[in-house]
Amino acid sequence: MQLVIIADIDAAKGTSTTSELATEYADNVTFIECDVTNQESVEDTLGKAKDTYGRLDIISNNAGAMMENDPIGTINLNLCGVIRVAAVAMSYMRADKGGSGGIIINTASLTGVKPSYNCPAYCASKSGVIGFTRSFAMNPDFDLHKVRMNCLCPGMVDTPMIQGVLDEDGKEGRVLNFDRFRYAANLPQLKPSAVADVFIDLVENESKNGAAMLITVEGPPRDIEFPIY
Ligand SMILES: NC(=O)C1=CN([C@@H]2O[C@H](COP(=O)(O)OP(=O)(O)OC[C@H]3O[C@@H](n4cnc5c(N)ncnc54)[C@H](O)[C@@H]3O)[C@@H](O)[C@H]2O)C=CC1
Numbered sequence: 001m002q003l004v005i006i007a008d009i010d011a012a013k014g015t016s017t018t019s020e021l022a023t024e025y026a027d028n029v030t031f032i033e034c035d036v037t038n039q040e041s042v043e044d045t046l047g048k049a050k051d052t053y054g055r056l057d058i059i060s061n062n063a064g065a066m067m068e069n070d071p072i073g074t075i076n077l078n079l080c081g082v083i084r085v086a087a088v089a090m091s092y093m094r095a096d097k098g099g100s101g102g103i104i105i106n107t108a109s110l111t112g113v114k115p116s117y118n119c120p121a122y123c124a125s126k127s128g129v130i131g132f133t134r135s136f137a138m139n140p141d142f143d144l145h146k147v148r149m150n151c152l153c154p155g156m157v158d159t160p161m162i163q164g165v166l167d168e169d170g171k172e173g174r175v176l177n178f179d180r181f182r183y184a185a186n187l188p189q190l191k192p193s194a195v196a197d198v199f200i201d202l203v204e205n206e207s208k209n210g211a212a213m214l215i216t217v218e219g220p221p222r223d224i225e226f227p228i229y
């Protein structure tokens with residue numbers, strides 16, 4: 001049986017999503033309020049998950065936002081949040097410390113490899129997620145801890161994030177050039193299911209470790225190839 005915990009800072013949205021899923025999956029889905037920028041909150045959330053279900057197998061490190069009006073906050077959420085969650089999750093997942101191994105999948109972005117003058121802090125945070133993922137996966141201790149790490153690099157996806165930036169009409173400066181963003185937001189977008197499909201592939205394909213998966217409307221998903229120095 002697969003058991004899922006949804007953890008999000010938005011308790012109202014998290015609870016309603018969990019209720020929707022409960023119609024199909026009954027009590028197998030639980031919500032916990034969590035702020036990934038807060039160490040104590042992350043420890044509390046993952047501790048509860050471990051206590052409830054006995055072990056952690058799969059982590060989706062997905063929380064993120066675009067807020068160029070707060071560049072340091074962007075790094076703290078999008079990059080430090082990923083690192084914070086991974087560190088705490090590792091303490092439960094490591095096969096050499098009583099866990100069963102597993103996989104952590106971080107959500108980066110196309111902007112982690114394709115720079116944009118419109119959102120430099122966001123781009124930096126996502127480049128950081130890619131670098132963290134690839135470096136973590138190179139650790140020779142993998143044979144001991146048995147936790148794989150991969151990341152997703154989608155282009156624009158049709159989610160509330162984009163509408164959220166559009167709705168603000170640029171007033172809060174979530175992007176630096178609102179007209180350019182409005183133009184980009186009208187281009188074809190991925191469906192969230194396209195990203196979810198790659199997520200499932202990464203879970204199932206045990207040879208994948210340290211991959212950064214490019215997902216765009218232009219073609220099938222593929223591994224990003226990086227230069228070797
Ligand atoms: N929508 C897009 O075009 C793309 C999004 N991404 C990334 O995908 C991930 C998911 O984003 P979307 O679903 O598009 O946006 P979304 O805004 O629908 O979802 C982001 C979620 O993160 C949560 N969150 C924000 N701050 C948090 C915190 N401190 N602690 C815990 N949860 C927090 C929000 O409440 C929200 O539920 C993000 O990391 C985003 O950067 C990557 C590529 C493209």
Ligand SMILES: CCCCCC(=O)/C=C/C=C\C/C=C\C/C=C\CCCC(=O)O
Binds near residue numbers: 111117119154180184
């Ligand atoms: C082409 C960008 C794809 C990555 C999108 C992403 O990770 C998150 C998008 C969230 C909201 C969209 C907000 C801004 C996108 C900003 C600029 C897009 C234009 C890129 C450019 O060419 O300048």
